[in-house]
Structure formats: C-alpha cells, structure tokens
Amino acid sequence: MAFISYYHHWDYDTVMTLDHKTRRRFCAEISAIHREISDAPKNIFEV
Secondary structure (H helix, E strand, O other), X not given: OHHHHHHHXXXXXXXXXXOHHHHHHHHHHHHHHHHHHXXXXXXXXXX
C-alpha cells in the first residue's frame, strides 16, 4: 500500500478502497515505469 500511496500521493483509505487486482496492476505499472526510466535490464523470469 505504501508503494502506491507514495507515488500517487493517495492516503491509506483511498488505496484500501481499490480491489486487490487493481492494486496489483498499479504496482506493476509503477514498477514498469521505474524499470524503463532506470534502463534496468529485462528480468528473464518476468512473464
């Protein structure tokens, strides 16, 4: 929850109103943006 709250500046209650699938999607998208920005190598285990 802190991961999403930090990057979107949302409070705990706002993040908790999202369903689990949506929270996971937000985390995946934020992580993808960070990988792209940092030029990190692709994770070979990523599906």
